Amino acid sequence: MADAHAEHGEVQIDESLKTHVCSGGQFFGVYIALLFLTIVTVGVSYFDFGDFNMLIAMAIASCKAALVMAIFMHLRWDTPINNIAFIGSLIFLSLLFLFTVADFSTRSDMEPVHGIPAEVNNAFDWKSK
Amino acid sequence: MTTNVPVADVAIEEQPKENYLNCSKGFWSWAGTLDHKRIGVMYLIGTTMAFLTGGIFALGIRVQLWSPDGVMFTQETGLAGYNQMFTLHGVFMVFMFIIPAIPGALANFALPLMLGAKDVALPRLNLASFYLWLIGTGFAIYSILTGAVDTGWTFYTPYSIQTEQSVVSMGLAVFILGFSSIFTGMNFIVTCHKLRAPGQTWFRMPLFCWAIYATAILQVLATPVLGITVLMLAFEHLYHIGIFDPAYGGDPVLFQHFFWFYSHPAVYIMILPGMGVISEVVSVHARKPLFGYRLMAFSAISIAVISFIVWGHHMFTSGQSEFVMMAFSFLTFLVAIPTAIKEFSWVATIWKGSIALTAPMLYAMAFLVIFSIGGLTGIFLGALSTDIHLHDTYFVVAHFHAVMMGSTALAFFAGVHHWWPQIFGKMYNETLAKISACFTLVGFMVTFLPQFMMGSQGMPRRYATYLPEWQGYHQVSTIGAFILGTGFALMIGYLVHSLFAGKPARENYWGGATLDWKTATPPVHTNFDEDPVVTTDEIYDYSFLSEEKGKA
Amino acid sequence: MSHAVLETPTPSGGNFRPHKVAHHFTSAVQEFQSLKLAFWLFLVTEVMLFGGLFAGYYIYHEQYLETFVACGKLLNRELGSLNTIILLTSSWTMAMGVRACQRSKQREMINWLWLTVLCACGFMVVKYFEYTAKFDHGVFPGSFFAPDETYAPFFEGLLHPNIFFSFYFTMTGIHGFHVLLGIFAILWLIWQGGKGRFHAGFSAPVDLIGLYWHIVDLIWIFLFPLLYLVP
Numbered sequence: 001m002a003d004a005h006a007e008h009g010e011v012q013i014d015e016s017l018k019t020h021v022c023s024g025g026q027f028f029g030v031y032i033a034l035l036f037l038t039i040v041t042v043g044v045s046y047f048d049f050g051d052f053n054m055l056i057a058m059a060i061a062s063c064k065a066a067l068v069m070a071i072f073m074h075l076r077w078d079t080p081i082n083n084i085a086f087i088g089s090l091i092f093l094s095l096l097f098l099f100t101v102a103d104f105s106t107r108s109d110m111e112p113v114h115g116i117p118a119e120v121n122n123a124f125d126w127k128s129k
Numbered sequence: 130m131t132t133n134v135p136v137a138d139v140a141i142e143e144q145p146k147e148n149y150l151n152c153s154k155g156f157w158s159w160a161g162t163l164d165h166k167r168i169g170v171m172y173l174i175g176t177t178m179a180f181l182t183g184g185i186f187a188l189g190i191r192v193q194l195w196s197p198d199g200v201m202f203t204q205e206t207g208l209a210g211y212n213q214m215f216t217l218h219g220v221f222m223v224f225m226f227i228i229p230a231i232p233g234a235l236a237n238f239a240l241p242l243m244l245g246a247k248d249v250a251l252p253r254l255n256l257a258s259f260y261l262w263l264i265g266t267g268f269a270i271y272s273i274l275t276g277a278v279d280t281g282w283t284f285y286t287p288y289s290i291q292t293e294q295s296v297v298s299m300g301l302a303v304f305i306l307g308f309s310s311i312f313t314g315m316n317f318i319v320t321c322h323k324l325r326a327p328g329q330t331w332f333r334m335p336l337f338c339w340a341i342y343a344t345a346i347l348q349v350l351a352t353p354v355l356g357i358t359v360l361m362l363a364f365e366h367l368y369h370i371g372i373f374d375p376a377y378g379g380d381p382v383l384f385q386h387f388f389w390f391y392s393h394p395a396v397y398i399m400i401l402p403g404m405g406v407i408s409e410v411v412s413v414h415a416r417k418p419l420f421g422y423r424l425m426a427f428s429a430i431s432i433a434v435i436s437f438i439v440w441g442h443h444m445f446t447s448g449q450s451e452f453v454m455m456a457f458s459f460l461t462f463l464v465a466i467p468t469a470i471k472e473f474s475w476v477a478t479i480w481k482g483s484i485a486l487t488a489p490m491l492y493a494m495a496f497l498v499i500f501s502i503g504g505l506t507g508i509f510l511g512a513l514s515t516d517i518h519l520h521d522t523y524f525v526v527a528h529f530h531a532v533m534m535g536s537t538a539l540a541f542f543a544g545v546h547h548w549w550p551q552i553f554g555k556m557y558n559e560t561l562a563k564i565s566a567c568f569t570l571v572g573f574m575v576t577f578l579p580q581f582m583m584g585s586q587g588m589p590r591r592y593a594t595y596l597p598e599w600q601g602y603h604q605v606s607t608i609g610a611f612i613l614g615t616g617f618a619l620m621i622g623y624l625v626h627s628l629f630a631g632k633p634a635r636e637n638y639w640g641g642a643t644l645d646w647k648t649a650t651p652p653v654h655t656n657f658d659e660d661p662v663v664t665t666d667e668i669y670d671y672s673f674l675s676e677e678k679g680k681a
Numbered sequence: 682m683s684h685a686v687l688e689t690p691t692p693s694g695g696n697f698r699p700h701k702v703a704h705h706f707t708s709a710v711q712e713f714q715s716l717k718l719a720f721w722l723f724l725v726t727e728v729m730l731f732g733g734l735f736a737g738y739y740i741y742h743e744q745y746l747e748t749f750v751a752c753g754k755l756l757n758r759e760l761g762s763l764n765t766i767i768l769l770t771s772s773w774t775m776a777m778g779v780r781a782c783q784r785s786k787q788r789e790m791i792n793w794l795w796l797t798v799l800c801a802c803g804f805m806v807v808k809y810f811e812y813t814a815k816f817d818h819g820v821f822p823g824s825f826f827a828p829d830e831t832y833a834p835f836f837e838g839l840l841h842p843n844i845f846f847s848f849y850f851t852m853t854g855i856h857g858f859h860v861l862l863g864i865f866a867i868l869w870l871i872w873q874g875g876k877g878r879f880h881a882g883f884s885a886p887v888d889l890i891g892l893y894w895h896i897v898d899l900i901w902i903f904l905f906p907l908l909y910l911v912p
Contacts, residue, residue, distance in 0.1 A: 010685035014702065017689055017709040019884060021783045022776070031773035035766060042762050045910035054742075057906035064902045072776045073895045079714065081322060082721045089725035092350050093732040095437050097739070099453060100386045103441070104740050106450040247705035250715040315722040323715040324705070349722050353729035361737075361851065368823030370847035372737055377824070378841025383740060387733055655704070 163252035169237035183221035212279035219282030231402035245326025268302035314348030340405025355391035403540030415482030428467030461511035488562030492543035503531030524584025550634030568616030575609030689882030700883035771800030
């Protein structure tokens with residue numbers, strides 16, 4: 001349809017579009033920080049912290065992710081709705097995690113049902129191993 | 130595309146007005162169109178075809194159940210065909226009709242008009258969504274030809290891993306249809322955010338837009354999880370990756386979690402647009418502003434949010450943790466609050482209104498009755514202890530048909546009848562339409578009330594044969610299904626007839642107050658001749674009608 | 682209704698072409714913001730898609746902790762780290778490419794984009810070596826899982842080691858598929874960018890494919906420690 005109107009010959013220039021441009025130094029700084037965090041997370045992985053392994057690795061990964069999101073993906077300067085959309089997805093994803101993990105971690109915590117053999121009742125219980 | 134014929138102002142009465150239907154001609158002007166109204170019409174045709182296909186499967190199911198030993202499939206001939214039939218009924222109705230029907234057909238047509246936009250935000254994506262729907266449907270048909278799926282529409286593992294190869298192509302079909310649905314949802318969210326006309330603030334949006342917006346959130350957030358689940362199911366079938374297969378150390382309940390993380394929000398993807406349609410229809414046909422506008426808007430959003438934390442109530446007998454079951458059961462009751470707000474607000478809207486018993490209004494009233502039944506029986510099923518008894522019986526079948534068929538499908542048809550003059554500029558035979566609406570309501574009751582009763586007595590779903598004591602119920606139900614079928618056949622008949630021989634519809638046929646009625650009938654290609662501006666909070670204000678009458 | 686065609690300013694210093702704003706938008710800002718929001722919603726679907734896999738991984742990680750710990754050690758940590766560094770570099774070059782586009786530097790943008798493609802191909806090459814190293818020892822996904830005599834002793838006494846490798850191949854496979862798609866998308870940008878379609882007045886495609894590329898990187902940022910380091 002735009003072409004149909006173009007026959008009228010009028011062209012207006014819209015100069016209102018302004019996007020935020022980061023400085024090259026900013027990007028390079030983030031890049032160096034990401035490399036540094038990668039070295040840290042690989043280095044840390046050679047030590048065993050038991051149950052904290054997962055936590056430490058995920059904390060470092062989250063820091064890296066936050067840097068990528070905020071600077072590389074411009075979220076810091078982006079409109080609120082884009083931020084809400086992305087953070088919202090993480091919230092809803094955490095619901096998926098919350099309830100499925102809650103299921104697997106609390107299976108057969110209650111009194112065993114009469115007549116069902118324990119190995120059937122506990123077939124998928126993390127604590128029965 | 131268009132040839133700009135200079136239109137002399139005086140001649141306008143003489144020749145048929147240019148509108149989006151006649152502004153360009155030829156196959157490619159439709160197949161390659163970026164106009165949301167034309168895409169809506171194509172969706173309308175496509176989803177209705179899917180509905181008829183699914184409906185034929187439904188009638189097949191009911192015929193089979195006429196006698197306890199089965200009519201079409203018996204022990205001697207093998208019962209597997211019955212399983213394929215109810216699977217195809219489910220897949221066609223859910224993925225190809227209910228989910229895309231109202232957003233794809235009605236919202237595509239009406240939402241940009243209601244917002245005062247010239248089109249949806251991403252017209253190409255909109256067209257792509259329709260073609261994905263076509264491709265997905267193609268895959269589904271291919272899977273029928275290569276030996277139909279017999280798992281039920283839920284594809285539960287481990288059975289779906291062992292059964293026919295066609296599960297893979299059906300999974301692919303669902304994956305593609307999912308992306309079609311995601312694209313539609315993305316488009317509507319962006320349209321609601323960025324393309325509202327000047328003055329069209331969030332709380333001046335018609336409730337249909339709110340409902341579609343809430344639906345779109347669900348489509349975008351939930352559908353990808355279904356995508357990855359069916360993808361893993363396909364891998365499971367092809368390579369036995371073992372994630373859902375107990376033989377390889379996987380857990381089939383995890384499949385159910387993933388599946389219902391999508392499919393519970395999906396039932397709101399199905400019903401929320403229907404609620405939106407009903408909001409518009411009751412307001413226009415009762416000539417009253419919608420009762421509790423803000424609460425209605427918030428309740429749409431809160432239904433969307435709550436739907437993400439209740440999926441486990443589909444799995445009460447699956448062996449998931451008892452604590453989680455209690456949590457899911459409790460959370461399920463929360464859904465009743467916003468849903469009841471909606472139901473009561475519709476009733477309050479009609480109350481003391483100037484009710485016109487038009488065809489759309491009859492459909493809407495049937496919706497209100499059946500939706501109450503569907504909603505209230507949902508509470509039984511959400512309650513943990515009752516559900517253990519009722520799980521996988523005909524009570525569940527009747528419950529979700531009350532919500533899906535009796536509510537969403539009826540809302541869809543209410544919407545079709547409501548916007549028909551605006552979409553096509555033609556009017557159908559209203560007397561026949563009213564008769565068809567009555568057929569539908571009666572047919573629904575006759576079909577599904579016996580199912581509630583035999584379900585509560587323990588008749589299990591998905592059985593090709595049954596004990597003789599339920600024969601009476603089944604036979605009444607089968608008769609009801611044919612009454613429903615008659616109603617729908619009649620409807621298709623007069624609607625198609627109206628396209629060719631219907632009377633031209635006058636402008637603003639029902640006297641609606643929202644922007645979708647404040648344009649030509651049917652609308653012009655760019656929706657509005659003058660860019661609309663919304664100046665009032667009273668978007669459902671019908672006083673202009675009496676003023677017009679006064680002038681006349 | 683305005684009958685004028687809206688155009689964004691066309692910069693000089695290259696063979697830049699004017700960009701017409703689509704007819705249903707009233708301003709270039711509205712068009713850009715719409716495209717961007719839509720793309721963020723698409724990224725949301727990507728997050729949810731991979732999120733399902735992550736949830737499954739986490740549950741089986743807890744379920745078969747010993748298996749996952751032992752199998753994770755079989756993955757090549759050095760190659761994994763190398764790939765992480767390659768992908769982070771590509772993310773940086775992509776960000777610089779978007780920056781060049783926003784400042785209407787045509788040549789610079791295309792150079793950065795080529796660097797990104799180079800890194801992406803490097804990632805796929807390393808991935809290829811990692812995969813074949815596993816395939817050579819009969820470590821295949823799913824029911825083809827049949828480790829040879831070198832690997833078989835590792836799996837002795839472990840419950841369902843095939844599950845770990847199913848996740849490994851599914852997750853890195855789907856991620857690799859996204860990298861491949863990304864390569865084609867960036868090549869398209871280079872092609873169209875050479876024709877001067879992208880500049881400060883119309884940076885949306887570069888911007889959005891950049892976002893896509895970052896999310897591919899983002900997913901790898903989580904995949905890498907989960908598969909290679911934590912077990």
